[in-house]
Each structure stands twice: as C-alpha cells, then as structure tokens.
Amino acid sequence: MQSSDPRHFFETDAEQELRKRRSAKAGNRHGNPIVLKSKILAAIADPRFPSSAILVAESTGSVRQVKLDDAENAKPVVYRGPGAPVCSIAVGGPGFGTLFAGSWDKAVWSWDLVTKAPGRKYLGHSDFVKAVVCARLGDKHVLISGGADKRIIVWDIASGERLHTLQDGIVNMMSLQDLVVDHASSTADEIHLLSASSDPHIRRWKIRSDGWEKIVDSSSDTPGTERHTILEHETTVYKLVFDQDTDEVDLWTASGDGTAKCLSRITDFAGCDDTFNHGGHVRAVAVTDQWVITAGRDEDVKFWDRSSGQLHCSLEGHYDEVTDLIIIKSPSGAAKVCSVSIDGTVRTWPLEKAALGALVKEQEAPVEATDKEDEDEAKGGDLMTADEEAELAALMEDDD
Structure with a gap:
C-alpha cells in the first residue's frame, strides 16, 4: 500500500515547519468548516439552490454538492x-x-x-x-x-x-x-x-x-x-471575474504576483483602476458593492473596503491554500462568501461589518493544537498517492 503521509518521506526543515504550523492551525472552527475527505480545487454555486449549496471539484476525481446550512444531515450528492x-x-x-x-x-x-x-x-x-x-x-x-x-x-x-x-x-x-x-x-x-x-x-x-x-x-x-x-500583471493570472454590481461590469483579476486588480471596461480594460496587494499567490477574488475579497496561498481570506481600497480585516481559518471564493446571495437572509481549500474544508464568512468584527475578535482567542495527519486518518484520508500529491503540488506551483 502506498503512503501519502509526508512523515514517511524526506522533508526539508522548511517543509517540517510548514506541516507543524498547519497541524497546529487545523483544529480551528473559524468559518464553520464543513470537512470533506479530499482536497477542493474549484467551486461554483449550485444553480438549483444558489442561496444554500455549492458544487465542488475534488481531488478524488468527483464533483460533490455541499449543502451549506445542513451539511451533516444532507444526503450526499456526488457525481463520479x-x-x-x-x-x-x-x-x-x-x-x-x-x-x-x-x-x-x-x-x-x-x-x-x-x-x-x-x-x-x-x-x-x-x-x-x-x-x-x-x-x-x-x-x-x-x-x-x-x-x-x-x-x-x-x-x-x-x-x-x-x-x-x-x-x-x-x-x-x-x-x-x-x-x-x-x-x-x-x-x-x-x-x-x-x-x-x-x-501574465x-x-x-x-x-x-x-x-x-x-x-x-x-x-x-x-x-x-x-x-x-x-x-497588467507580472506573472500567472489565476482568476477572472466580472463585477455584476456595477453598470460598467468591470473585470477583476487575481494573480501569482500577489495582487488582485480592477480593470475598467470604460478604458477597454487598458490600465488598472485599483490594485489590492494581498501578498503571496492570489488564487481567488470575489466582489460585492462593499467588499473586494481575496484569498490564495497564504491561507487567509482578506476583506478590502471597495471605496477606500484599505484592508478591513484578514480572517484566519484555512490551513492550506485557498482555491476559490463564491458569493452566496440569499433572497431572505444576509449574503455571505464561501471559501474552499486544499485543506478539504468549505468555510462560510459573513459580509456585514459587525459580524466580521466579531470574527476578528474570535480568531484572536487561542486555538487547541491538533495533529492534521491523525485528523486525515480519522476522516478517511485523501485517497491520493504520494506521486499524485507531488503532481498536485507541482500543478499549484504552475506559474511559469
């Protein structure tokens, strides 16, 4: 049986430190995580239930529906x-x-x-x-x-x-x-x-x-x-999003150069109107009339004030790269944003200022350490071989 446990292979000091940091961070409950048994590489809103469900692309070779409000009791819907x-x-x-x-x-x-x-x-x-x-x-x-x-x-x-x-x-x-x-x-x-x-x-x-x-x-x-x-970027562009909340329908981009940018339709997308310096590789960007939300390799979900361009808050929760962000609009309740990650979790974050402030205070509290490898074993593992793990790492590094 092939092992994908990184402890069974040679690791550099930096890799060991990264694994320990992620293991210590894995026990947090920020964003009400829904834990899956695989890495999540992409996500979209489920058009049948746009206010309550998303569809996620899994490293195990399937697409899964995730019910955001009742994930534990929902009947699994998986496309294999x-x-x-x-x-x-x-x-x-x-x-x-x-x-x-x-x-x-x-x-x-x-x-x-x-x-x-x-x-x-x-x-x-x-x-x-x-x-x-x-x-x-x-x-x-x-x-x-x-x-x-x-x-x-x-x-x-x-x-x-x-x-x-x-x-x-x-x-x-x-x-x-x-x-x-x-x-x-x-x-x-x-x-x-x-x-x-x-x-670029x-x-x-x-x-x-x-x-x-x-x-x-x-x-x-x-x-x-x-x-x-x-x-307008220096290296890989990972994500393109059109802003549906403005009459101009501007283009938003996320790049490996560490930035998300707004390219104005008025200028035919020539020249950048706004730049948000997230840092690290930015894999995803989502926009509302109030916020620009960015996420990527540094694992944090950052909320920027759209009017001022200033960072409003940075939310911790994921313990591996964030791969996608989805705005969930509810006709009867408050809108929210979902983030998905290589760590195998789906997390949901509010968009109201007061709720974001409460989350910032909550995340400042100490988090109990946990062993990520033991957690993975308990939930059934990722089902990826060591070769596939290495190939995925190379794919996520692909910005040449």
Whole structure:
C-alpha cells in the first residue's frame, strides 16, 4: 500500500515547519468548516439552490454538492466517473441541466445535474483540462474548455462536435488557468471570451459559428501600435471575474504576483483602476458593492473596503491554500462568501461589518493544537498517492 503521509518521506526543515504550523492551525472552527475527505480545487454555486449549496471539484476525481446550512444531515450528492482529480466545473446546456467537469485525465466529463446520470465525455485535449465554461452561440449550447496543452476548444454540447480550437500565434500562450464569458459584450451570434494563463497575458476572443478571432485593438500607451493582450500583471493570472454590481461590469483579476486588480471596461480594460496587494499567490477574488475579497496561498481570506481600497480585516481559518471564493446571495437572509481549500474544508464568512468584527475578535482567542495527519486518518484520508500529491503540488506551483 502506498503512503501519502509526508512523515514517511524526506522533508526539508522548511517543509517540517510548514506541516507543524498547519497541524497546529487545523483544529480551528473559524468559518464553520464543513470537512470533506479530499482536497477542493474549484467551486461554483449550485444553480438549483444558489442561496444554500455549492458544487465542488475534488481531488478524488468527483464533483460533490455541499449543502451549506445542513451539511451533516444532507444526503450526499456526488457525481463520479473520472479516475483523476477534477480541477474545474461548470453548469450549462438546455435549462442549465448539465454539469461539466474538467479533469487531469485530459477529458471533460458530464452528468445530468438532477439524476447524476453520466453524459457525454468530450475528448480533445492532450493535457489537464483546467477551465470550463458554458455559453449560447446562435441556436447551439456550447462548452468551452481550456487546458494545460495551451489550447481552448469550443464544443457543441448536443453533438460533442469540436467546433473550434483557439490558439495564440502572436504572443505565446501557456497553460490555461481560467475562462470567463463577457456577457456584456457578447451577442446572440458572437461570444466574447477572456482567458487567463500561466503567462501574465489576458487574451480576448470573438467566437462565432463560422470562425473565431483574437481581439486586437490600438494601444493606448503607444498610438499606432496594436495591443494583442491585456498586460497588467507580472506573472500567472489565476482568476477572472466580472463585477455584476456595477453598470460598467468591470473585470477583476487575481494573480501569482500577489495582487488582485480592477480593470475598467470604460478604458477597454487598458490600465488598472485599483490594485489590492494581498501578498503571496492570489488564487481567488470575489466582489460585492462593499467588499473586494481575496484569498490564495497564504491561507487567509482578506476583506478590502471597495471605496477606500484599505484592508478591513484578514480572517484566519484555512490551513492550506485557498482555491476559490463564491458569493452566496440569499433572497431572505444576509449574503455571505464561501471559501474552499486544499485543506478539504468549505468555510462560510459573513459580509456585514459587525459580524466580521466579531470574527476578528474570535480568531484572536487561542486555538487547541491538533495533529492534521491523525485528523486525515480519522476522516478517511485523501485517497491520493504520494506521486499524485507531488503532481498536485507541482500543478499549484504552475506559474511559469
């Protein structure tokens, strides 16, 4: 039997210190953690229950529904199939009834969202599928996937046909990290897509039924020259989010250079309006009309005052890298933000100032130390081999 226990392998002093620190931190209850048996690599709101449930991509090769309000008593809803970690998820198709998952096995898997019945498998990438998103193109529902093979593929969901393969022949594009549809600029017959990758360039694309093109416009810095990409970061861009709370629908980005930025639509995303220096690799960013929320490798969830740009508070709870943030809006109750992490927990945080202040005081209290390895054993382990653990670590370090 292969072991994934780090104590069974050579560790540097720094690795031992990191493990001890995380073990000491693992016992905290900040954010009302829901503990899963696997690392969580991505998350989206469940469109059927947008105020009470999320869907998470698991390192054990499955997608799981997590009920936020009654996780202990809820019947497990798990979509199984891939034999390798799932790193991206999306919901789309007619009636938003199909769940899609991009996997390390180079395929995009699909299931009926309600019945969990397996659907079509989309094969065409030659490396990890790291981003998936759905859209409508004319009379077709389409799936768009991005891979570590540096390609973006557009699929007809119904037939499984590969419609287009997008690649950048001008500015070398590296492993894809995220995809987002710019609905404010798209039309019924043309999708405007933005992509982020392991290089610092953000690319814009126009996709039609009969073809595609990369959006190139005039440079505002050097008149008479062309701007082939949006270049506002120094290294990997991990996350792209459109702000739905403003009329302009600005673009927000999270990067390995330690910052989250707001790129204004008014200037055609040329030039940065606001920069938030989170520190470390920023994996996720979420925005409300009041807050900019950032998280990443340093494990903390940071709330920034959107008006002043000042850090309001930093919430501790996760004891490994945070991989995603999801805003949960409730029609009857207060909105909240969910964070998911490599530590296998889903945590929920309030958005009201008073509640955040109470959490800051609470986290200042001492936390009982616990042994993370014993905790992992008690909950069944991650089911990843030592080789897979190393591969995941390399994937999370991928910012070249």
